[in-house]
Each structure stands twice: as structure tokens, then as C-alpha cells.
Amino acid sequence: MHIRPLHRTWTVCAIALTTAGLLTACSNSADEASSMAGTSSDSAVFPVTIEHAFGETVVPEEPTRIVVAGYTEQDTVLALGVVPVGVTEWYGDQPYATWPWAQAALGDAQPEVLSATGDGFEEEKIAALEPDLIIATNAGLTEDTYDRLSDIAPTLAQSDASTAYFEPWDVQAEKIGRALGKKTEVDALIDGVNQKFADAAAAHPEFADKKAIFLQNAFYEGKAIAYQDGLSTDFMTKLGFVVPDDIDAYVPADGGGQASIPLENLSVLNAADVLIWGTEGPGDRAELEKEAVYDALEPVEDGNLVFTDGVTAGAIYFTSVLSLPYVIDKLAPALDEALDGTPATITG
Structure with a gap:
């Protein structure tokens, strides 16, 4: 299994979060995102159908037990005010696979941490979490792995075969937001990031x-x-x-x-x-x-x-x-x- 598209040997260690300024900066980013996103889904939009590389996935009702099987999607889920029951450790050995910029959005939650290994997905652990949605837009899914995960719960995959890893961040976010019934909120998040870039460029x-x-x-x-x-x-x-x-x-x-x-x-x-x-x-x-x-x-x-x-x-x-x-x-x-x-x- 191709773990990541980055050709590098990760010299990774746990990063101690002892600097007050860092914690404040991370908290501000996550708090701003959460305030823009809100915490409730529009249940009237369900069922939601999401097209992807392997066809389409139907999310029949508002998901409440979400497993992030990909490497980075927990950030979008957390930014939308939803805490997943399972997340995947990519690298960095961060608490609950959640980096400092997202820790405020995670709060005191303790999701199950799954491993991204060359042996594939930890399907038994995923099934044991009884998910009603599996998010794997940045997970290197093949049609076979997509089918197996879909046997557990509705699974959100990448848009096409060429974007098995690191599809554009806004494309991933938009799909995740729709699957959670939070299209308005995710659009606001995407617009907010783009505006921050525009403001910084202007400055x-x-x-x-x-x-x-x-x-x-x-x-x-x-x-x-x-x-x-x-x-x-x-x-x-x-x-x-x-x-x-x-x-x-x-x-x-x-x-x-x-x-x-x-x-x-x-x-x-x-x-x-x-x-x-x-x-x-x-x-x-x-x-x-x-x-x-x-x-x-x-x-x-x-x-x-x-x-x-x-x-x-x-x-x-x-x-x-x-x-x-x-x-x-x-x-x-x-x-x-x-x-x-x-x-x-x-x-x-």
C-alpha cells in the first residue's frame, strides 16, 4: 500500500505543546472555524448522494458515528463541529491523531486511533466502532478496498483514480460537508480560508x-x-x-x-x-x-x-x-x- 505521496523519510517525533503562544494560535484557528461551521446538520437534506471514483454513496440520514479512514480528513470533520469516533494516524504521533491547529476543535474527546500501515485498513477495528459513515477521501482507496469498507458503512471516496491521495483540499472539504448535511457551513469555511489567503496577499x-x-x-x-x-x-x-x-x-x-x-x-x-x-x-x-x-x-x-x-x-x-x-x-x-x-x- 502506498502510504503517502510524499517522497520523504519522516524524521518524526512527538512535538511537545509547551508554548503558550502556539496553543493560543491553534485555539484561535479552531475556534474561528467552529464558529463559522456551527454544530447542527440540516436533517432535511438527507438522503445525500455523493459521486466519486467508484460510483456514488448514499448517506441516508444524518451520520453520528463517523470514522475517518484517510490521513487528513479529521480536520474538516472537526472544523464542522463534529467529533469522529475514529481517526487515522498518518504521522507525527499527535494526541488522538489531531495536530495542534485542530486540538481546540477536538476538545476533550478521545476518538479511537487507527493505524495507516502497509497492510491496509484496520477493518475489524473500523467495524467495531459501528460507523454510519466512513470518510476516506484521502486514503488511497482502490475499488476493492472501497467495496470492503462499504460493506461496513457508507463510504466516501476520492473523486477519481488520479486523486487517491491529496485531492485538492477544497474539493475534499466540500464533499465531506455535503455528506454531513453541512454544505452551507463548509462553503463558508472554504470561503474563509480563501479570503485569509487573499488578505495576506494584499497585505x-x-x-x-x-x-x-x-x-x-x-x-x-x-x-x-x-x-x-x-x-x-x-x-x-x-x-x-x-x-x-x-x-x-x-x-x-x-x-x-x-x-x-x-x-x-x-x-x-x-x-x-x-x-x-x-x-x-x-x-x-x-x-x-x-x-x-x-x-x-x-x-x-x-x-x-x-x-x-x-x-x-x-x-x-x-x-x-x-x-x-x-x-x-x-x-x-x-x-x-x-x-x-x-x-x-x-x-x-
Whole structure:
């Protein structure tokens, strides 16, 4: 089973949430989302029919026992004021597979945590939770796994075969909102995220048309992993940046939008006005700086660098209605500094 479309070795550890500022920021994002979403579904809309890659799913009545079988969909469910009975751990070892930006929406709830493993879905555990809806829009469903999960409960799948993982966040959110009877609420959430991007772009006109490249936290097997325009780069382009197509030459045929750049060709990163490294701890930056070819890059010499912390990197990869506002709040001021030639390190 293909666990994730991100070609990286996750250097993951539990992130201690001891910083009051981080907790406040996360609480604000989740509280704002919950207030926009409301907590009640419109029961008059049921039954609801959702089309997807394997046909259509009918949700006969308002679901009350929801299992999230995908990697990131709990954010949307929680943002809509609904607490799932089961969630899936993707990475990060966060409490109840819920990252800081969504913890306020989770509250004191303790959903069952399922594992995303190469062995497939934990179908027995899912069935034991007696769900009336299984959400798996970001779960890599095949027709076979969809059929098996549908034998347990109505199952929400990805839109088509090409989006088995990481379908656009707003497309996923809209389907989930309709399945929960909360179309008005989810539309408001999506509009709110887009407006936050627009406001941040307007507040930082210096971002417009600047070239930015987002990279993973380290060099893997002598290569840097950078992202083409599309996968994991909306957070930059919606702020006004453009992703230079110079890196496209290093995307393999099955690369899924990821450029795998050998260190001997790392100078291609000089096409960027700013480099954003998805670092997860101080040691990551130190490891990058051990490579002479890294130190010789123009953005490195000019200080046009952003280094994330582990939570911000996770928020970028989650790309959800709850994580994206967190990304904007953390990244916009850091990018402002980096463009002025001061390397910015995001911390909790």
C-alpha cells in the first residue's frame, strides 16, 4: 500500500505543546472555524448522494458515528463541529491523531486511533466502532478496498483514480460537508480560508510574482526533494508567489509532482527568490549546511531562506481547512523577513 505521496523519510517525533503562544494560535484557528461551521446538520437534506471514483454513496440520514479512514480528513470533520469516533494516524504521533491547529476543535474527546500501515485498513477495528459513515477521501482507496469498507458503512471516496491521495483540499472539504448535511457551513469555511489567503496577499504585495521553491527537510540519498506547482505549493501560490518551472526537469515520470534534484544539480534552486525548507527541528538545518553545494546557493548566500518547525511543516502537508490558516499566520511574516535577506526560522 502506498502510504503517502510524499517522497520523504519522516524524521518524526512527538512535538511537545509547551508554548503558550502556539496553543493560543491553534485555539484561535479552531475556534474561528467552529464558529463559522456551527454544530447542527440540516436533517432535511438527507438522503445525500455523493459521486466519486467508484460510483456514488448514499448517506441516508444524518451520520453520528463517523470514522475517518484517510490521513487528513479529521480536520474538516472537526472544523464542522463534529467529533469522529475514529481517526487515522498518518504521522507525527499527535494526541488522538489531531495536530495542534485542530486540538481546540477536538476538545476533550478521545476518538479511537487507527493505524495507516502497509497492510491496509484496520477493518475489524473500523467495524467495531459501528460507523454510519466512513470518510476516506484521502486514503488511497482502490475499488476493492472501497467495496470492503462499504460493506461496513457508507463510504466516501476520492473523486477519481488520479486523486487517491491529496485531492485538492477544497474539493475534499466540500464533499465531506455535503455528506454531513453541512454544505452551507463548509462553503463558508472554504470561503474563509480563501479570503485569509487573499488578505495576506494584499497585505504583502512584495510577494507577487516572486519565485519560491518548497523543499523537504533534508537531502535523501544525495538528492533534494522539491515540489512542482500544485502538490503542496498552494500555500505559496495563493500568497502571490510562483513556482519556477526550472525544477520540472527533475520530476520523474511517476514523481507525483516532486522534483528529485541530485546535489550536483542543486544550482537549479538559484531560480528562486526564496527557498522554504520543511525542516522539523534545528538539526535539519545543520545537516543541510554540511553540504558545500548548499552553502554556495545564491538564496543561501543572500539569506532568502525560511526554515519551518515540525508543526508548521505538518500543517503544510495536511493542507486542510484548519491547517492552512495556521500556515498563513506562521509563514507570511517569515517570508517577509526572508525576502529582505534575513533567514527566518519558524518556531512554536
